[in-house]
Amino acid sequence: MSKLKSEDYFNDPGFWGFIHRSFTKSMGYTDHDLKKPVIGICNTFSELNKCHSHFNELAEYVKRGVWQAGGLPMEFPTISLGEPYVKPTSMLLRNLMAMDTEEMMKAHPIDGVVLLGGCDKTIPAQLMAAASVNIPAIVLAGGPMLNGKYKGEEIGACTDCYRFNLEHKAGNISDTEISEIENSMCRSEGHCMVMGTASTMASIAEALGMSLPGCAAIPAPDIRRKHMAEKTGIQIMEVVDKQILPRDIMTEKAIHNAIKVTMASGGSTNAFIHLVAIAGRLGMKLSMQTFDEMSSSTPFLLNLKPSGEYLMEEYFEAGGVPALMKEIEPLLDNDCMTVTGKAVRENLRNVEVLDRRVISSFDQPLGKEGGIAVIEGNLAPNGALIKQSAVSEQLKEHRGKAIVFESLDDMNSRIDDPQLDVDQSSVLILKNVGPKGGPGMPEVGQIPIPKKLLKQGVRDMLRISDGRISGTSYGTLIVHLSPEAADGGPLAIVRDGDEIRFSLQEKRLELLVEEKEMKERMSEWNAPVPHYDRGYGLLFQQTVLQADEGCDFDFLLPPELRDQPDKEG
Numbered sequence: 132m133s134k135l136k137s138e139d140y141f142n143d144p145g146f147w148g149f150i151h152r153s154f155t156k157s158m159g160y161t162d163h164d165l166k167k168p169v170i171g172i173c174n175t176f177s178e179l180n181k182c183h184s185h186f187n188e189l190a191e192y193v194k195r196g197v198w199q200a201g202g203l204p205m206e207f208p209t210i211s212l213g214e215p216y217v218k219p220t221s222m223l224l225r226n227l228m229a230m231d232t233e234e235m236m237k238a239h240p241i242d243g244v245v246l247l248g249g250c251d252k253t254i255p256a257q258l259m260a261a262a263s264v265n266i267p268a269i270v271l272a273g274g275p276m277l278n279g280k281y282k283g284e285e286i287g288a289c290t291d292c293y294r295f296n297l298e299h300k301a302g303n304i305s306d307t308e309i310s311e312i313e314n315s316m317c318r319s320e321g322h323c324m325v326m327g328t329a330s331t332m333a334s335i336a337e338a339l340g341m342s343l344p345g346c347a348a349i350p351a352p353d354i355r356r357k358h359m360a361e362k363t364g365i366q367i368m369e370v371v372d373k374q375i376l377p378r379d380i381m382t383e384k385a386i387h388n389a390i391k392v393t394m395a396s397g398g399s400t401n402a403f404i405h406l407v408a409i410a411g412r413l414g415m416k417l418s419m420q421t422f423d424e425m426s427s428s429t430p431f432l433l434n435l436k437p438s439g440e441y442l443m444e445e446y447f448e449a450g451g452v453p454a455l456m457k458e459i460e461p462l463l464d465n466d467c468m469t470v471t472g473k474a475v476r477e478n479l480r481n482v483e484v485l486d487r488r489v490i491s492s493f494d495q496p497l498g499k500e501g502g503i504a505v506i507e508g509n510l511a512p513n514g515a516l517i518k519q520s521a522v523s524e525q526l527k528e529h530r531g532k533a534i535v536f537e538s539l540d541d542m543n544s545r546i547d548d549p550q551l552d553v554d555q556s557s558v559l560i561l562k563n564v565g566p567k568g569g570p571g572m573p574e575v576g577q578i579p580i581p582k583k584l585l586k587q588g589v590r591d592m593l594r595i596s597d598g599r600i601s602g603t604s605y606g607t608l609i610v611h612l613s614p615e616a617a618d619g620g621p622l623a624i625v626r627d628g629d630e631i632r633f634s635l636q637e638k639r640l641e642l643l644v645e646e647k648e649m650k651e652r653m654s655e656w657n658a659p660v661p662h663y664d665r666g667y668g669l670l671f672q673q674t675v676l677q678a679d680e681g682c683d684f685d686f687l688l689p690p691e692l693r694d695q696p697d698k699e700g
């Protein structure tokens with residue numbers, strides 16, 4: 132075995148060796164234990180993060196595996212981010228979590244690490260950290276909740292949360308019923324069980340080769356997740372032994388595999404930001420064009436909400452991520468190394484799709500293209516995204532007049548105003564919810580349908596913002612407009628009544644205002660007052676990159692990428 136970092140701590144014959152051994156033995160470990168490789172178990176349990184409520188138990192199973200394979204498991208915490216609570220948005224803290232994880236891994240005698248993640252921002256933060264630190268690492272996702280069930284219907288968090296909330300708001304569901312639905316929606320520990328951001332990122336960890344095959348889809352309370360935890364504990368020892376490093380695994384080709392799996396799954400738009408950020412840590416600049424090309428050439432196969440019918444439990448029964456990867460094997464780079472110590476090809480050797488209702492065949496896909504399209508045009512010079520699999524038929528080609536909300540507060544105060552001059556052809560525009568403007572690019576791109584239109588039966592409209600949407604959202608939502616309004620992007624100068632044209636076919640979004648007029652408006656534009664004048668918020672505001680650049684902090688990119696901003700990956 133190669134020289135391990137823990138050996139520097141525990142084999143040191145000098146003063147510090149004495150201190151390290153003595154203080155470690157005070158926790159009950161013996162000299163025998165101190166000869167073993169140290170495996171850090173990054174346990175992001177938190178009672179403030181519902182999706183990680185079972186992590187203490189899961190960590191015990193990882194430890195079991197580590198002990199069996201001859202390692203010394205040591206659990207450590209980092210911050211933990213649960214979507215429902217963190218305000219103003221968990222995205223504001225993703226980079227903080229990535230920094231926390233990175234620095235914990237660097238500062239301690241850890242030879243390898245198992246990263247327990249689940250809720251949306253956690254696995255991205257952990258993969259960003261693993262990419263930067265580059266010590267042996269495996270991601271163990273916490274797994275999705277069991278399917279929600281209400282009155283014989285399978286319901287999914289949070290795709291159906293929006294629908295029930297809308298019907299409640301429209302007066303079609305009573306207060307008592309909505310309380311029952313709350314009880315029936317989230318029936319167990321685990322993260323959201325649709326193909327939202329959490330499921331997308333767990334699938335990405337697997338597609339990259341950073342999780343054991345089959346890990347992503349096992350429901351959190353299923354005993355097989357505990358088996359997976361133990362297996363992960365055993366496997367990290369092999370990864371340490373063979374010194375297979377995150378950068379041997381997360382190559383450019385592996386990132387492309389992950390993009391294709393995301394497209395075939397109808398995965399979350401948030402995957403773009405996170406994958407760009409992960410690639411950035413590896414010294415690669417992933418362009419929107421790369422995503423678009425891969426989206427156009429990858430069929431959409433996975434029939435899961437929010438783009439399809441089923442939930443993660445059925446995905447698991449259908450074979451999970453390995454089965455999906457098997458189906459798109461001709462598109463993947465099958466030589467990529469993974470944490471199994473084997474290439475993708477080997478991992479997929481005996482895999483098959485077990486339920487065609489859930490995973491369609493490559494030849495008979497649900498859609499010819501991936502779930503997400505990159506949109507361009509004068510409103511989004513650096514691109515924008517749309518989940519095309521969730522676009523309403525009647526809005527695929529659309530022209531309408533803008534109704535502009537300058538901020539989230541502005542929108543909240545006026546959206547349901549009966550006087551608002553809006554009809555179903557209007558285009559709802561929300562500004563200043565980008566990385567700097569939000570701050571932290573909150574998931575508010577699913578602009579609510581005005582109540583008076585809801586009552587008329589309108590359920591979708593063309594909605595545009597520089598914010599994000601939850602991976603569980605649906606509807607005709609153009610998001611991630613880049614550059615954002617608060618950074619002087621053209622979105623900043625859109626006014627009420629301006630005509631907007633959208634074509635999904637052409638992947639274009641245009642503000643139909645003369646260029647001269649746009650320039651004039653821009654010269655009169657003033658940047659909004661920054662949200663923070665101190666602390667982490669100030670650091671965020673000053674250093675956060677735009678959505679198309681992954682929203683990492685500029686100083687967290689490797690120097691070579693900062694010096695060559697145009698290097699393509």
Ligand code: FES
Nearest residue numbers: 182250322323329
């Ligand atoms: Fe954690 Fe949905 S709240 S994944």
Ligand code: MG
Nearest residue numbers: 251328601602
């Ligand atoms: Mg989410």
